[in-house]
Amino acid sequence: MIYKKYSFDSEAQAVALIDALGIFEEEGKIYPSHIHSVVKLGFLPKNVAEGEEVPILSDKYAVDVLWRGLEVDENDNPIYPEGWQEYLVTGLSSYKHNFFGLTYEE
Numbered sequence: 001m002i003y004k005k006y007s008f009d010s011e012a013q014a015v016a017l018i019d020a021l022g023i024f025e026e027e028g029k030i031y032p033s034h035i036h037s038v039v040k041l042g043f044l045p046k047n048v049a050e051g052e053e054v055p056i057l058s059d060k061y062a063v064d065v066l067w068r069g070l071e072v073d074e075n076d077n078p079i080y081p082e083g084w085q086e087y088l089v090t091g092l093s094s095y096k097h098n099f100f101g102l103t104y105e106e
Helices: 011-020
Strands: 003-006 023-026 027-031 037-045 057-067
Touching: 011 037, 023 057, 027 037
Parallel strands: none
Antiparallel strands: 003 057, 023 027, 037 057
16 A cells, blocks of 8 residues: 555546546446545645634645555556656645555655
């Protein structure tokens, strides 16, 4: 399992890549058909709001993914689904979201 963070220009852009991982519909509801764990964090606060202060939100839409079962190349590097690498972000290891205590990989 590999934990990565992504930043998109819009929610629609994020949802398009998430849906491209695989979905199916059953009884009018849409479900993922992939084994990865995806958390849509949304537009994260850029500041810590105190009291009645309103937080300033980022203009980027954040998504965390716990990748599972990725294929690897000849050097044992994971091969991520097409389109994801360009939205990869680093430097957010201190952000509070995590997957069951797993370490976020820069």
